[in-house]
Each structure stands twice: as structure tokens, then as C-alpha cells.
Amino acid sequence: MSTETIPSSNFLRTIVEDDLKSGKHASIVTRFPPEPNGYLHIGHAKSICLNFGLARDFGGRCHLRFDDTNPAKEEQEYIESIKESVRWLGFDWGQNLYHASDYFEQLYQWAEYLILQEKAYVEDLTAAEMRAYRGTLTEPGIESPYRSRSTDENLALFRRMKSGEFPDGARVLRAKIDMSSPNLSLRDPVLYRIIHAPHPHVGNSWCIYPMYDFAHGQSDAIEGITHSICTLEFESHRPLYEWFLDTLPVPARPRQYEFARLNLTYTVMSKRKLHELVSQKIVNGWDDPRLPTLMGLRRRGFTPESIRTFCDRIGVGRSDSWIEMSVLEECVREDLNERAPRALAVLRPLKVIVDNYPEGQVEEFEAANHPQNPELGNRTINFSREIFIEQDDFSENPPKGFFRMTPGNEVRLRYAYIVRCTGVVKDEAGAVVEVHCEYDPASRGGSAADGRKIKGTIHWVSAQYAVDAEVRLFDRLFSDPNPDRGEIDYKQFLNPLSIEVLSGCKLEPNLRDLDPETRVQFERQGYFRLDPQDSVIDQLVFNRVVTLKDTWSKK
Template sequence: NTSVGSNFIQNEINDDLKNGYYPEGVHTRFPPEPNGYLHIGHAKSICLNFGLAKNNGGICNLRFDDTNPVKEDVEYVDSIQEDIKWLGFSWDDRMFFASDYFGKLYDYAVELIKKGLAYVDDLTAEEIRSYRGTLTEPGKESPYRNRSVEENLELFQKMKAGEFGDGEKVLRAKIDMAAPNIVMRDPVIYRIAHVSHHRTGDEWCIYPMYDFAHPLSDAIEEITHSVCTLEFEDHRPFYDWLLDALGFKVGARPRQIEFARLNLTNTVTSKRKLRQLVEEGYVSGWDDPRMPTISGLRRRGYTPNSLRTFCEEIGVAKANSLVDVAMLEHCVRDDLNKNADRIMAVLHPLKVVITNYPEGQKEFMVADNNPNTSAHRYVPFFRELYIEQEDFMEDAPKKFFRLKPEGEVRLKHGYIIKCEEVIKDEAGNVVELHCTYDPESKTGGATANRKVKGTIHWVSAEDAIEAEVRLYDYLIETDENGEVPADFLAAVNKKSLEVVEHALIEPSASFTAVGTHYQFLRTGYFVVDKDTTPEKLVFNRVVGLKDSWAK
């Protein structure tokens, strides 16, 4: 069991089951609208819905909420399935499309009309808005509100037959224009849109509104608990009104339960805004490794396990809050710390020549892949090496325990070396170091236990492979609270991508598969990017080594 087992939604489910409701068991659904790629907020909803079903021995449907043809596309239908599977969840044969219910939804609308609970309205969208009233003022009834059932049936039929243009008429539920909850002031339930749908083509020119389609899709699928985000709380009375009106009984019909949506510091979690970042070229696509989309996180090197752990750890609450993105990073760091193989990689190379190491000689150092296993590899050692530029300092302060003139340092998995000479170019830049090594200082040697303060990583000049390494920073800059400003485009971090074109990597990583994770010793966690070709390896930095998450 996960922590999903003990949240307020589970408590509600327990109460329902105790009351004898839902004898067939718990049935949830994840209902994405296929109008964009899934993001980290959706991951929370996926883990919650599939998790609740699993913890209660129930089932969870995948339902595409595709009732708004204008913004929807099959590209998204495909990416959403891929992302959910990758996260580790399966819906078996329970994939549905709300558009498959268009016929049934139409019949339900007709039933409402026959009951005198819906009417065709000729007011324009703007008039409807102004008639709706405000929080402090009741709404005004439409002059078309009291059409007869017969007239409504005929007009609705004509709407369906395409006899009216977009916006000329709508179908509204007939509830109460003075209701304190504005959602209950005769909400629109059908509108005319002469637009092709990605599944139903031109079969329909009227489309149901979300508030009408969603509860009924839930009821048609025999969902028991319809979990959604807090902004739908005001819509729950209509959810219940509609099911009441159509004769679905409490205890057998679905009920809506709201939870707080995930908000993350430094992160945009709205498909609309993410689309803007893609379409206006701020990022390379929906799967840009800086994007909080599931495909972006995957490419960045996040693991399914780390995202599921994150969703468990943040829990499920009834009040909105802002989660520190450092916690998300903590989850992937933790996972990769346990599971990623270690290798050595030098991002900004400085050449080192070991002057007393025999020319042409090569030996192989034994290096452990991961402290949690006994697996190891052999790393070639050669007279000419590269170390990290920042691991050498000419005028080093006392506390600098890496390499300095006359100083000693241990090469990880190798020997102790001493810096004898600093070679500079005409401009005075350090271009090469001449060092000597202590031949007895490697593991098993006579001076192996000699204490030197620093240990640095390195690669053999002859064997290292070149790679491009992409270093990322937050896409959105924020104040110290981490909240994304309303004008988020103005807060896009122009330095969120730094490309290191000629990093040098230990040869054990050649021919590695796209998606393979490594810890580059002392540098961070990295993953092989899909831009890798047989000629060139490309790595993304997932996260650095240092954890800034404090519980």
C-alpha cells in the first residue's frame, strides 16, 4: 500500500463502502482532455486515480474527455497513452472516449427537455453572460426560458440537424436564475459548433459542455468516485442535480470528490501556458527537458519510480499549496543515487601529462559501478589524461584541496599525482600540467594508504569519448517564494540551457542506450538524450549531486 491508502478521499470511500454503497467495488477514472501533453500535475491525478482503484481492489478507466473539438488532436491522444504507460499504470481494455457517448448524451438532453428541465435559448453568449448576475446580484431569466416542451424538442432537433449557425442557439438546464451558486443559474449544456471532431468527423454540429458530459460519462462508465481538482467544487451541485434529474440513485451513482491541484515552485502547470512556451519557441518542443510535461521530465532523465514517489510524498489535500520543486529533484536524485552507474566525465578538460609514466603504456583501473552492488568495470589509464579545469588552481587558497602547483591529489580509482609544472599559452592561460605519479599509490600498492586531502576524477586522453552535455536551470525565474508571476513569459530564464560541446567521457559509456542514467562522479546525474547519434553522444543533466530539499 502507498500513502494513497490514508488520505481523506480514502476515508470517504471507506464511509461509502460501510454504508453499503457501490457493492461492485471502487471504480475511478483518469479523464484527460486531449488538447496538450500531460504534465507533472496530471501525474498526481494519475497516481491518485489508479492508486485508489488499486488500493481498493477496484479498477480505473482511461477516458479521453474529448468534447471540445476545437483544441483537440490525435497527437495528444497518443502521447497521453504513452505517458501513462511509462508512469507504470495500465487501463487494460478500459480506454474510452467521451465522444463515443455523443449519442447517449443527446438522448439524456432530450430526456431533460421532456421533463421540463432544459430549454433552448436564443440569447447570445454575451447576453447570457450579462443575464447571469453576480455573486451579490441574482441573475435574470431569459425571455426564451418558458418555451414549451414541444418547441424545445423541435428546436433542439433542428440544432442537431445543422439548421442554425454557431452561437445562434444553446441548450440550457432550467434550474434557478437566483441560485446563490452562479454555476446553478441555468448553465449551458449544449452549444452549436460546425467543427470537425478528431473522432466523430462531421457527424455532430452540437457539442455537450464539460459540466454536462462529465457527470454523465462517469455514470455511463459506472464510475463510483469521480476525483477532480478543487476548481470544480462549485460545479458539484450541478453534477448532483443532473444525476438526480436523470434518475441516478445515491449510492449507485458516481460522486465527485475534489482535491488540491499540484502547484510547484519555478514551474508552470497549465497546458495553455505550456503550449505558449512551445508555440512561441521558448523551448524546443513539448518534450524539451526543461518542460514539466511528463515527456519533458522523461527526456530530462526523471524515472517513473521517482515521479510516483514524489506523488506519494506530496500527499493529497483539500487545500491548495505550493510544493518546492527541490522535493521533486530530491526524489529523482534519491532514485538515481541507488540505481545509476557511476562513470567519470570531464566537462571542461585540462590536459595533464604524467611525465614519469612510461610512454605508450596503458593499464586498466578497477572501478566500482555503484556502491550498492559489486559490479565493476575497467577504466583505462594513460600517460596523458584530462582533469576538470576547476580542479586546478594556480594561486590556491589554503583550503583548496584539489590540484595546485607542488600539490598532490589522488586520481579516483588510480594513483596519487603531484603537480610539477604549469604550462601556459602566450595569453597566460593554463593549457597543460606536467605531473609525476607515485607508482605505489594505487589500491594494493605500498603507499596506497598515504593520505592526500583531495580526490578528483579524470579520463584517459587516448580513450575518452567526446560528448555534448546539456546543463539545465529552471525555465521560469521566480522570487524567493517560487511563485510563477502572472506574466510568466517575461520570467522565462534566458540562461536555462548551457551546452558543453566537447566534454570527455570515460569509454565505458560508448554505445550506451538512449535513456541510460549515470552519475558523473562529483558532477551530477545525467541521462543519454535522444539526440545522440552514432557519431555523437548527447547527455542531459538530470540534477546536480547536492540536495537542497530539507524536510
């Protein structure tokens, strides 16, 4: 069964349907416009699925456009990772790859047009002075003393800014709108600033760069975007978006719509904080499997199908809300439960010797690769006199209700035999280092010939055939559901148990040749995948994708 679902209805789908039915648009054009100043995270996945999904479902097209207006923070590495992540999620922009920097010349000409229309002026106030002049939500702003400059002076100064005559921060170009507007976005916003830095797409062609608010709507208009979809924090910017479209001779009239961004518990999705985690080496790079970045989730083993299902399941609304991390985890469980082959793996091995099993003898048992999907076939498991079991599957002094291996008690070895513990070997500190058992030869396959009931079943691997591996148990990066509270340092909530590295794990040999893209269920342990970077032929490294059950629900 596929995890793909029929897209759920939402207010944006209704808007698109109505626009197409009314003939307002012959077809729809959406866009996903990331800033190339970091790696994409799960919040971006919601926007990707929404924009590309609407275009797909209504026969339109979706553009991938890099909003590359700040070369001080942008890198080609981020551009390539964004393209890779969008493709990994299952979407394709075809021929529709664009950059805001593709339109720098046109944007510059429109900036001059605003100056000539006396709708823009060159500002000499410092950033701190502009903030002081801006006013508050309850008090109007104060007009700049440079607001009354003549058109000729503004045009000359702006051209000198473009030619590189002034240092960073010396001047900006501002729109001349209304310093008393109740909407702070309309209080003479900055259109251009000076940045002497090479640009990853256009090199050193420019030393003035448009602000997001100036570049975004005009880029939409140039590309013929019909539905410009963004998150709610841009709702207050919509009047400015529309002011530019009303004032400039743009070739089209896109419309902006806002939806609630994704807020996910037990993580942070601020780019600034993600940068901090990476730069301060609190995590191991942007693709650390504990991060909510798409590269991190991919490396951990999340599937694109499960993320698309998650984005559809949480829906699209107009009110901010928090989504539990368990919802995302359950989506990947559902997906992998249907498709992941099963395997035996002992993560904390304890040696068991079956004393009455013939030395040197090896038996083969057939096991299904998936209990509900026979099309995935079967595999062969070798059984021998010495095996490994999990340390916590044995207890010398078991608590009440413990039905696994204990002295004198019988337990079923999955797929193999029933065995009874007859003794243990301890080290000098008194810890059990070896368990001795006897097996029932008549119980091949795990069933007692006399029909006696065996309550416990445990997994195992043959000591002779086991493959050694390192297994990384990843958990939530933060121990608090809302670490990003603003007033306190989010890093104090870092989970000290977010990763546990186990060496010397024992796996069934079939996993030696596992395809790196295959996720597998270690029976009774969880879902795992080979780490695509650190795993090599001579040293297997597995990442835990997710546990079999939600282990946080009782915390």
C-alpha cells in the same frame, strides 16, 4: 532499495475503505478523465497515481476516459501521448478505455429529455449578453427573454442545431435551473454549443458538442463510476453534477469528491501557458526537458518510480498548498542514488600530461559500478600518459581551502595514482591550456605507500580512450518560485540559465554502449541519461537529470 512506498493514508482512502466496509459498494470504480488538448504534466501525475492507485489497492478498476468534448482544441497526437504517459507511469487501464464522445448519442437524447421536461431551452443571446445576464456573487442573474420558449420550439431549434443549420456561436442549449442561485454554476449553465469542426474520435458526425459539466457526470454514470475524484476548483460545480444525476434517468449514481491540485514552485502548469511556451518556441516542444510535462520529465531522465514516490510523499489533502521543486528533485535523487551506475565524465576538459609516465603505456584499473550495490559489477578504466580533468579542478592561484590540483601540490586521481603538478602551459591570453604532472608509481590505486595523507581527489578520463559527447545541463525553467502570479507576465521570470549546452565533453568509453533507459551518475557532476531523440552512435548527447545536491537552497 526500491523507492516504492506503502501508500500514505488520506481522506479519500478512508472514504473508500468505509464505503467498502459498509457495503455501499461491492467494489470501487475510479477514472482518470483527461482532456486531449495538450500533454500531461506533473499535476496530472498526482491524479493518475491517486485514481489508479485507489483502484489497485482496493481491488477495483480505473478507467481511462478522454473528455473529448471540444474538437477545436483536441488532437490525436495528444490522445496518444496521454496513453503513453499513463503507461510510462506504470498504470494500465486494461479493457477500460473510453471517450466521452462514445456517449454523444445518449447525451443528446438526455438533452432532449431535459427539453421535454421543461428543464432546458435554446438560447439566442450572445456570449457577452449571457455574461451580463448572469449576475455576480452578490447580485442575482436576470432570466433570458428566450427562457420562456415553448417545449416544441426548443425541441425544433435544438434539432436544427444538430442538423447544422446554424453557424458557430449562433445558439446554445441551456439548462433551466435558477438564475438567482447563490451558486453561479446553477444559473442556467450552457449544455451544448455549436462547433463545426472535425472530431479526432468521431469525425464529422456531430456539429454540436456537450459542455464538460453536462458530459462528465453522465459519463461517470454510464460507466458505473463509484468515486468521481477531481480537483478543488470543481467543488462549486458539484451541485450541478448532482442536479443532472437527480434530473436525468441515469443508470447509476456516482459521487464527486474533490482534492487539492498540485502547485509546484518554479514552474507553470496552466495548459494555456504551456501551449504558449511551445507555440512561441520558448521551449523546444512539449517534451522539452525543462517543462513539467511528463514527456519532458521522461526525456530529461526522471524515472516513473521517483514520480510515484513524489505523488505519495506530498499526500492528498483538501487545502491548496505549494510544493517545493526540491521535493520532486530529491525523490529522483533518492531513486537514482540507489540504482544508477557510476562513471567518470569531464564536462569542461583541461589536458594533463603525466611527464614521468611511460609513453605508449596503458594500465587498467577496476572500479565498482556502484559503491553500495556490488551486484551491479565492476568496469575497467584505462589510464594513460595524457588525461583530462575538469578545468575548475585546477587553480594556479588557489583560494583558501582549495584541495584540488595546484602547482607543487599533490592530488589523488580517483582509482589511479597520486600526482603532483609541476608546471603549466598557457596560451597568448595567459589562460592555462595544459597542465604537467608527475605521478608516484607506488601509489597505484590512490594510496601513498608511506601513508601520507592526500586531501584532494579528482576525477579524470584518459585522453587516448575518451569518448566525445555533448552534455546538456538543464535547470529550472523559471528563476522565481511563483512565476504564474496572474497580474504580471510570467515569461519575465524565465531563467536565462535553464539550459547550458557543453560540447567536447570527455567521457569514459564504457558510456558509448549505455542503454538509453539507463540513468548514470557522472561522479561529482550529477545524474544523466542519453537523450532518446538526439543521441546517435556517432554523437552522444547526455541530459542532466538532476544535480547531486540541491543547488537552489542557498539562492
